[in-house]
Amino acid sequence: MSLLQVENVAKSFFQRGNELKIFSDVSFTVEPGELLLISGRSGTGKSTLLNLLGGLERVSAGRIVFNDRVITDLSMSELAELRANGIGMIFQNFNLIPGWSALENVEAVLMHRGISQSERLQRATAILTELGLGDRLHNLPAELSVGQQQRVAIARTLVNDPAMILADEPTGDVDPETADEILHLLLPRIKSGRTAMIVASHGLFNPALATRTASLKDGKLHL
Amino acid sequence: MTRDIIALAGRELKQHKRRTFAVISGYALTVAFLIILAAVLLYSRVVQNITIGEAGTYFVTWLPACGDISSLSEEELAKLARGIIPEVCKEKCENCTGCNKKPVDILNEGFVINTNGTRLLTLDLVEKIRALPLIKDASACLMFRFRDPQTNTIFAVGGIDVQSPAVSTNCCAASDLIDGNFLTGSSTGRVLVDIGFAGNHGLKCGSNLVIASETFVVSGIINSGARPVKPDVIMLFADAERVINRRIQNPLENEANLILIESRDATVHGRALEDVKALMKGDSLLTTGCYFPAAKAIGLNTRLIWAFMTLVAVAAMLFSARIQWASVIERRRSFAILKAIGWNNRVIILQQLAETLAQSVAGSLAGLVAGLAVLLLVPVNNLLGIDATMTGVLNPGLFAVVVAFAVTAGVLAGLLPVLMVIRQRPADALRRV
Numbered sequence: 001m002s003l004l005q006v007e008n009v010a011k012s013f014f015q016r017g018n019e020l021k022i023f024s025d026v027s028f029t030v031e032p033g034e035l036l037l038i039s040g041r042s043g044t045g046k047s048t049l050l051n052l053l054g055g056l057e058r059v060s061a062g063r064i065v066f067n068d069r070v071i072t073d074l075s076m077s078e079l080a081e082l083r084a085n086g087i088g089m090i091f092q093n094f095n096l097i098p099g100w101s102a103l104e105n106v107e108a109v110l111m112h113r114g115i116s117q118s119e120r121l122q123r124a125t126a127i128l129t130e131l132g133l134g135d136r137l138h139n140l141p142a143e144l145s146v147g148q149q150q151r152v153a154i155a156r157t158l159v160n161d162p163a164m165i166l167a168d169e170p171t172g173d174v175d176p177e178t179a180d181e182i183l184h185l186l187l188p189r190i191k192s193g194r195t196a197m198i199v200a201s202h203g204l205f206n207p208a209l210a211t212r213t214a215s216l217k218d219g220k221l222h223l
Numbered sequence: 224m225t226r227d228i229i230a231l232a233g234r235e236l237k238q239h240k241r242r243t244f245a246v247i248s249g250y251a252l253t254v255a256f257l258i259i260l261a262a263v264l265l266y267s268r269v270v271q272n273i274t275i276g277e278a279g280t281y282f283v284t285w286l287p288a289c290g291d292i293s294s295l296s297e298e299e300l301a302k303l304a305r306g307i308i309p310e311v312c313k314e315k316c317e318n319c320t321g322c323n324k325k326p327v328d329i330l331n332e333g334f335v336i337n338t339n340g341t342r343l344l345t346l347d348l349v350e351k352i353r354a355l356p357l358i359k360d361a362s363a364c365l366m367f368r369f370r371d372p373q374t375n376t377i378f379a380v381g382g383i384d385v386q387s388p389a390v391s392t393n394c395c396a397a398s399d400l401i402d403g404n405f406l407t408g409s410s411t412g413r414v415l416v417d418i419g420f421a422g423n424h425g426l427k428c429g430s431n432l433v434i435a436s437e438t439f440v441v442s443g444i445i446n447s448g449a450r451p452v453k454p455d456v457i458m459l460f461a462d463a464e465r466v467i468n469r470r471i472q473n474p475l476e477n478e479a480n481l482i483l484i485e486s487r488d489a490t491v492h493g494r495a496l497e498d499v500k501a502l503m504k505g506d507s508l509l510t511t512g513c514y515f516p517a518a519k520a521i522g523l524n525t526r527l528i529w530a531f532m533t534l535v536a537v538a539a540m541l542f543s544a545r546i547q548w549a550s551v552i553e554r555r556r557s558f559a560i561l562k563a564i565g566w567n568n569r570v571i572i573l574q575q576l577a578e579t580l581a582q583s584v585a586g587s588l589a590g591l592v593a594g595l596a597v598l599l600l601v602p603v604n605n606l607l608g609i610d611a612t613m614t615g616v617l618n619p620g621l622f623a624v625v626v627a628f629a630v631t632a633g634v635l636a637g638l639l640p641v642l643m644v645i646r647q648r649p650a651d652a653l654r655r656v
């Protein structure tokens with residue numbers, strides 16, 4: 001059994017009664033230790049596909065199985081549970097909570113799960129330090145550079161040790177050097193087989209780092 | 224988990240001090256304002272009740288004299304003096320026992336209420352009136368007009384039961400005293416004199432006053448203001464009975480000519496008047512210190528209070544909802560993000576509940592304290608010169624209602640945006656907010 005199976009997934013949006021087809025018949029699998037790069041031009045539906053995989057959005061057709069669970073059948077609260085435990089998402093626009101410090105943003109993922117506050121803070125501090133933000137723990141997102149904000153978003157995902165990371169343009173807004181640094185933080189976890197990662201990018205991500213690539217074009221996923 | 228929620232709520236409120244302060248002071252101002260408004264309104268009602276109550280719960284009942292005595296022929300007058308009732312009078316005899324007790328000087332003297340002639344009533348009627356459910360007190364009173372043979376002056380003497388509450392509202396009370404002492408149950412031979420009469424006749428406390436050849440000592444001078452029964456001279460009922468007996472054909476036997484009455488309260492005053500009228504039958508008259516409309520105005524006033532209280536509750540809800548709504552709308556995006564990183568709906572709702580509850584309770588209590596402080600420190604009653612303290616209207620139930628409405632509305636208004644975020648799919652919530 002693969003870690004992730006995507007079977008004939010289609011997604012359409014309905015706007016004022018008109019069906020807007022984004023893609024259809026998308027099928028692929030991902031194994032632990034894999035890094036799948038999904039490329040495609042802006043507006044082809046890369047973010048939409050990641051949202052479907054993370055359970056933030058419902059499919060129009062098809063089936064998604066993660067860790068032997070049919071996530072397309074799960075309720076919204078079961079999906080939330082899944083995001084809390086198995087699937088980590090790095091958003092294109094980071095989605096950090098503006099009023100919370102870097103540390104608090106990362107700590108939030110571990111909250112309400114019976115983990116003591118001291119352990120939460122210790123784990124959040126460790127991961128942020130690992131990502132080079134040891135001296136930025138108490139800064140608000142607005143007080144950080146875009147690249148630093150991105151690293152906070154990555155830390156927020158990694159602190160949880162998810163089995164699958166869905167990363168939307170994880171290196172989109174940083175210089176190539178920093179992008180390399182960030183990837184070198186992510187790659188060891190993947191190579192060790194602990195984690196699989198799906199990256200969506202419209203071109204800035206170095207394809208050589210991926211174990212597999214696919215591209216979204218004209219409503220289809222080309223493997 | 225509960226501890227996490229409370230801790231996080233505390234952190235949120237502390238971190239956004241300005242927002243928290245604004246929200247809490249919003250609640251405080253709203254609650255304080257509404258409490259002061261409600262209390263002042265209630266207070267004005269209490270004051271109104273006192274005013275109307277004082278003016279409107281007492282009255283006197285009596286039977287007007289049989290007719291114009293001067294229209295009777297000499298022969299009829301002579302017969303009347305012997306207790307023989309002329310035909311023209313007979314229809315008015317119900318409740319009256321006075322036909323054989325006509326004054327000796329029938330043209331100058333007689334039973335009166337102030338300037339109007341009256342018939343006599345038996346004292347058992349007083350008992351019957353006192354037994355009516357809407358009546359608080361009824362008291363027999365004699366009022367007789369005398370002529371002083373020496374000076375030819377005419378004056379009215381009242382005989383009262385000094386202990387009766389109906390006397391103090393209808394005739395005179397110790398508070399009317401200008402000089403000297405009020406009468407007590409054992410003030411036999413002593414009288415109170417109206418200030419006007421005392422002035423005209425040079426009477427002071429301790430002066431002697433001769434009435435029907437009996438000498439009385441002036442105990443006090445009074446100014447009884449606008450009361451229904453205003454004799455020039457007031458004495459104990461038994462004294463009055465004795466001096467009046469000297470001036471009528473046959474002695475009084477358990478009789479009086481006025482009944483002073485106090486109804487239970489202003490709200491039933493109108494019905495009490497009707498009850499007494501029904502019991503008296505015939506051509507009895509009521510002299511009262513107030514109009515019906517004044518008593519009825521209280522009922523209208525009560526309905527107004529309820530309308531106002533509803534308004535206060537609605538205002539509390541709207542203000543609180545407005546305050547909380549503004550601060551939570553700002554946080555909708557945060558809730559969508561928390562949902563995207565795996566927080567479940569229950570936790571998000573509880574988190575919001577904890578924060579809004581803390582703010583609304585803290586704010587409302589602060590408002591309650593501030594409102595009470597204003598009400599207790601500002602001497603409204605002194606300013607208005609009214610003898611009723613504000614403390615009487617500081618009604619815990621009212622305050623509880625205001626606080627409860629403010630808190631409930633705040634919590635609801637705080638939860639509504641959160642519920643909206645939660646109902647959406649996270650992707651939509653993130654995109655839209």
Ligand SMILES: Nc1ncnc2c1ncn2[C@@H]1O[C@H](COP(=O)(O)OP(=O)(O)OP(=O)(O)O)[C@@H](O)[C@H]1O
Nearest residue numbers: 013015020022041042043044045046047048049202
């Ligand atoms: N809720 C929605 N309702 C209607 N249309 C939507 C909705 N969400 C996304 N779309 C549309 O779906 C298409 C795909 O959007 P998506 O964000 O997935 O593109 P993308 O490939 O990630 O682009 P980019 O590289 O610019 O991030 C776009 O045309 C967008 O307008």
Ligand SMILES: [Mg+2]
Nearest residue numbers: 046047092168
């Ligand atoms: Mg995108």
